[in-house]
Amino acid sequence: MKITVVGTGFVGVVSAAVYSSLGNQVIGLDIDPNKIKSLKQSKVPFFEPGLEKLLIEQQRAGRLQFTDNYKKAISEAELIIIAVGTPSKKTGAVDLSYIFSACKSLAPHIKPKVIIAIKSTVPPGSFTQIKKTIQELTAKKFYLVSLPEFLKEGTAVSDTLHPDRVVIGTDNAQVFKKLAALHQPFKAPVVKVGIESAQMIKYTANAYLATRITFINQIANLCEHNQANIEEVIEGIGYDQRIGHHYWYPGLGYGGSCFPKDVKELAAYAKNHNETDNLMIQLDRLNEARIPSLINHWGKIVGGWENKQVAILGLSFKSNTNDTRESPASRIVPQLLSSGAKIKAYDPKAVWKPANQQNYQQVDSIKTATAKADIILVLVEWPEIINFDYSTIKVSKKQFMIDARNQLEPDSISQAGFSYLGIGRN
Numbered sequence: 001m002k003i004t005v006v007g008t009g010f011v012g013v014v015s016a017a018v019y020s021s022l023g024n025q026v027i028g029l030d031i032d033p034n035k036i037k038s039l040k041q042s043k044v045p046f047f048e049p050g051l052e053k054l055l056i057e058q059q060r061a062g063r064l065q066f067t068d069n070y071k072k073a074i075s076e077a078e079l080i081i082i083a084v085g086t087p088s089k090k091t092g093a094v095d096l097s098y099i100f101s102a103c104k105s106l107a108p109h110i111k112p113k114v115i116i117a118i119k120s121t122v123p124p125g126s127f128t129q130i131k132k133t134i135q136e137l138t139a140k141k142f143y144l145v146s147l148p149e150f151l152k153e154g155t156a157v158s159d160t161l162h163p164d165r166v167v168i169g170t171d172n173a174q175v176f177k178k179l180a181a182l183h184q185p186f187k188a189p190v191v192k193v194g195i196e197s198a199q200m201i202k203y204t205a206n207a208y209l210a211t212r213i214t215f216i217n218q219i220a221n222l223c224e225h226n227q228a229n230i231e232e233v234i235e236g237i238g239y240d241q242r243i244g245h246h247y248w249y250p251g252l253g254y255g256g257s258c259f260p261k262d263v264k265e266l267a268a269y270a271k272n273h274n275e276t277d278n279l280m281i282q283l284d285r286l287n288e289a290r291i292p293s294l295i296n297h298w299g300k301i302v303g304g305w306e307n308k309q310v311a312i313l314g315l316s317f318k319s320n321t322n323d324t325r326e327s328p329a330s331r332i333v334p335q336l337l338s339s340g341a342k343i344k345a346y347d348p349k350a351v352w353k354p355a356n357q358q359n360y361q362q363v364d365s366i367k368t369a370t371a372k373a374d375i376i377l378v379l380v381e382w383p384e385i386i387n388f389d390y391s392t393i394k395v396s397k398k399q400f401m402i403d404a405r406n407q408l409e410p411d412s413i414s415q416a417g418f419s420y421l422g423i424g425r426n
C-alpha cells in the first residue's frame with residue numbers, strides 16, 4: 001500500500017517506520033524542512049528506544065522516504081494518515097488548527113477514493129468540519145476514518161508492532177476491509193466501530209488510565225494519615241482479577257503530552273454539554289493540584305525550601321524518553337525556585353531549564369547534582385537513578401531523600417543515613 005503520514009512528530013515518525021516495516025511504501029511529510037533534513041539522514045529529533053535503528057533499516061530497504069512537498073507526498077497515496085499535534089487551548093479545549101491546516105494543504109492533491117485516516121486525537125463532532133475543509137478544496141471522493149493511536153513514549157516501537165488492539169472507526173465495509181488487511185500482520189484484535197465510538201475509545205482509554213493514577217494517589221494521601229503502606233495496599237487489591245497489579249504506581253500525578261491534554265478536552269467537552277458534575281472536571285482539578293500540594297506537604301517536613309540545596313533527579317515526564325512536556329520537574333522547579341531553593345538537576349537524556357535560571361543548574365551526573373544537597377528529589381524512575389548507590393554520596397548533615405515514585409528501598413535509604421519520604425508509604 002502507498003501510505004503518506006502527515007506530521008513527523010512522535011506518533012508520525014513511529015507510524016511511518018512501522019508501516020514501512022510491514023512492506024508498505026511510506027512517505028513521511030512535514031512542513032518543517034529541518035525535521036525532514038534530519039529524518040532523511042535517519043536522525044530522530046527525540047529519544048525513543050529502537051526508532052533510529054528501524055528508520056535506518058527501512059530507508060536502506062527503499063520503502064521509507066521523507067519530504068516537505070505536499071504534492072509529491074499526497075498525489076500517489078492510497079492512504080493518508082494524519083498524525084499532527086492536537087494541543088490544548090487556554091480553555092482546555094482541544095486546538096484542531098494543525099489538523100485543518102494539514103487538510104487544506106493535502107486536499108488539492110488527493111487521488112480519488114483515497115482513505116484519510118485521522119490518527120491525531122480529536123473529539124466526536126470534529127469530523128464535520130474536517131470533512132468540509134477538505135471538500136471545499138477538492139471535488140474528489142475520499143473516505144474519512146478514525147484510526148486512534150495507543151502507543152506509549154519509551155516503548156513506542158514495540159507498542160506499535162505489538163498493539164493490544166487496532167481500532168478502526170468507519171461505516172464503510174470496503175474501507176474497513178482494506179485497513180484491517182493493512183493491520184493484519186500485527187495479529188491483534190481489529191475492532192470495527194463507528195467514527196465517534198473510535199474517537200471516544202481513544203479518550204476513554206486515556207481518561208480511564210488517568211483516573212486510575214489519580215485514584216491510587218488519592219488513596220496514598222489517605223495512607224499518610226495511618227500506618228497503612230500504599231505498596232502493600234496495591235499488592236493486596238491487585239490479586240482481584242478485576243483490578244490487577246499493573247499501572248498503579250503512585251506518584252506526582254499524570255504528565256506527558258497526552259493525559260493532561262485529553263482529560264482537559266473531556267472536561268471542556270463536558271462543560272460545553274452542560275455535564276457540569278462530570279468526573280473529568282474533577283480529575284483535571286485534582287491532577288493540577290497534586291504537585292503544589294505535595295511540595296507544600298514536603299516543605300513542612302524539610303523545614304521549608306528557602307536556601308535549601310535541592311537535587312532534582314529526572315527531568316523527563318517519565319523514564320525512557322527525553323520528552324519534558326508536562327514533566328514533574330517543569331512544575332516543581334519553578335515552585336521551588338520561587339520558594340528560595342537552589343537547584344542542581346540531572347537527567348540521563350532530557351535537557352530542560354526553567355524560564356528564570358537563577359539558582360538553577362543542570363549537571364551531568366547524579367554525583368554532582370546530589371553533592372552537598374539538603375534534599376534529593378527522585379522524580380523519574382530512570383534505571384540509572386533508582387539503581388544508584390546513594391550511600392556513596394552521603395554527607396554528614398541531615399539529608400532528606402524524597403522518593404516521588406516509590407522506587408527506592410526505604411530501609412536501605414534510611415540505613416545510608418537519609419530521612420526517607422515516599423508517597424503513602426510508612
Ligand code: UGA
Pocket residue numbers: 149150151152153154206209213246247248249250251252253254255256257258259317318
Ligand atoms: C499514554 C497512554 O498510556 C498511551 O496508551 C496513549 O497512546 C498515549 O498516552 C497517547 O495518548 O498518545 P504516555 O503519555 O506515553 O502514553 O505515557 P504513560 O506511560 O501512559 O504515562 C502517562 C503519565 O502517567 C506519566 O506521567 C506517568 O509517569 C504517569 N503514570 C503512569 C503514573 O503516575 N502511574 C502509573 O502507574 C503509570
